[in-house]
Amino acid sequence: MNALDFYIDGRWETPRDRATLEVIDPHDEQPFSRISLGNQDDLDRAVAAAQCAFSDFSRWSREQRLDLLAAIIEGYRRRSDELAGLVHREMGAPLSLARSAHVPAGLGHLQRAHEVLRDYAFDRVHGSSLISREPIGVCGLITPWNWPLNQLTCKVAPALAAGCTVVLKPSERAPLSAMLLADILHEAGVPAGVFNLVNGDGACIGDGIARHAQIDMVSFTGSTGAGIAVAKAAADTVKRVSQELGGKSANLILADADFDAAVRHGVAGCLRNAGQSCNAPTRLLVPRAMQERAMAIAREVAARVCFDDSDPATAMGPLANAAQFSRVQRMIGAVLEQGGRLVCGGVGRPAGIVRGYFVQPTVFAEVTPDMAVAREEIFGPVLAIMPYDSEDEALAMANDSPYGLSGYVSAGSLERARAVARRLRTGMVHLNGSKADNGAPFGGYKQSGNGREWGVFGLEEYLEVKSVFGYQPG
CATH class of the missing domain: 3.40.309.10 (Aldehyde Dehydrogenase; Chain A, domain 2)
Structure with missing residues (x-):
């Protein structure tokens, strides 16, 4: 993995002729890495890969997805020290806090998604009808810099558990832990196109995700002002928008x-x-x-x-x-x-x-x-x-x-x-x-958002509801 790369369709690729951005260590204000900033073409290729992969991945059995999550959990554990080091350098958390809180939070969401998937009833009979919950499709995930691993995993884990495919834009200010997580997913055997990562800023890649006609759902965590912009950009395509926004608790x-x-x-x-x-x-x-x-x-x-x-x-x-x-x-x-x-x-x-x-x-x-x-x-x-x-x-x-x-x-x-x-x-x-x-729903009222993450509620953000009438003999 090169920090200038994007992860699209199951492989790392280095984009050509792209603007770059330095990643700054907030402890000393000095750059220690550099990422590429994606454009609409990069996003379109990632979305196309996710669309193509959805047809097969959405039909994976519960057992297949459980095995995949278990492999991701094992890889995450194995590389936890690397993850902590990157969080420490890219967003400034003390190394002790990165090890005791940031990394364990991510692991906890992966484990919770595995637990929820194991027992979740996707199909329920109501009278003569079947009420079925199915993966919503291609999901655009936009995550912040303040708790990077927590926000990455509480979106990616339930999306994969639901059978969705993903295009992720992590914060360009703290992108490296997300790129390492992408490497962990790759090593765990996530199929090509199921998970894609394109770095970039909000004005291009964030807005592009919200507007993209082939993205079925957006999950955004960030400021209330940015969340309003995402919702407005998504309105023309009437996609689901799940938001975890600001607070003044x-x-x-x-x-x-x-x-x-x-x-x-x-x-x-x-x-x-x-x-x-x-x-x-x-x-x-x-x-x-x-x-x-x-x-x-x-x-x-x-x-x-x-x-x-x-x-x-x-x-x-x-x-x-x-x-x-x-x-x-x-x-x-x-x-x-x-x-x-x-x-x-x-x-x-x-x-x-x-x-x-x-x-x-x-x-x-x-x-x-x-x-x-x-x-x-x-x-x-x-x-x-x-x-x-x-x-x-x-x-x-x-x-x-x-x-x-x-x-x-x-x-x-x-x-x-x-x-x-x-x-x-x-x-x-x-x-x-x-x-x-993390088994109870996380989210707020009023201008703090309109969705819920974590546990069963987090999984259901990535599911559509289908009614099949006459499923049972009358």
Whole structure:
């Protein structure tokens, strides 16, 4: 595999006379690789290969697809160290986090797809009719740079499990882990044309995937603005569009919760992956009388962050690229101009760091719902502490957002946490510090998207529903 290559129709090929793009290591801002940027001809060839392969692959038996997924899982395990190294260099995750979270997330989705496929009922009889779920066809997958392996595998694995063929455009900012995954799929025996990868930017390859008449479904993860553009581009061909978009998740800590532990957990969650997670708990809602205590705890947690991976429990890497670094710096400055109360952090790199896209862990307090830091997805290690006077006010604040991806509730009893969760307008809620479950659906309400990934729901995104009337004797 050459980094300048595309993977089309079962082989790596080096495109001629294509523009190239440097891949930058965000730790030192230096290029360490270079990729080719595809054009419409490259995309058309990949789509044609996927179309040709669909006729046969869609008829593979459950057992054949299970064997294929098992081979992919084995190859992924075998090359996990390589995958972690690429994630570390291409998007900046500390090597400890790449090994403990990024790579295991990808493996988990592959394993879950295998588990779901093993037991899923594609055909169900209803009276005299058969209700059958069949692969939707050629799927265009557009993935982001922030959790590259997680987003690659939670799309590719169910698509293959369903019997679909794939054209993938990974983020041009973090493409190398995707290319290694393509190599793993090739070695596992994925048939020619079933999986294809074309690197490129959103304006050409991303838009081309959305518009392509021979692509039956698009799965997109990224910003809400880019998701709107994808949906508009796809509208003329009336293809299915599944989107996992932005978030501004509220973390409600109720007065009877284990307050100190909940605040520490919430602040650490906001800073994880340098804040570059769509479901990060970036709004910390606390009783007004306890805001000062929350500020002190947040300051302590931020002060323990290290930038050299010397302590994996508190390590934080740089932001993934120059554009994101500039955006986060600009937004921190805007909050300061609006009069936000700065608890710690601020504009500029951490003390002693002169290179790399490193950002200070930044906390603002006394944030009100009208402030930009409470409404806009910053996508960096920036936390807004928002005081409230009653549970009803807290819920109103939590729901006062164009987003509705995730929510977090800490309470003194599980029953109370459950009751509050019912009132949140979000696609997911974590109760009392619980972790995500990749067997449950991942996705959001409102402008956080319109599809679901993970588990059974993730598989069904790649299936069409067919009714066969008179299937059974009347």
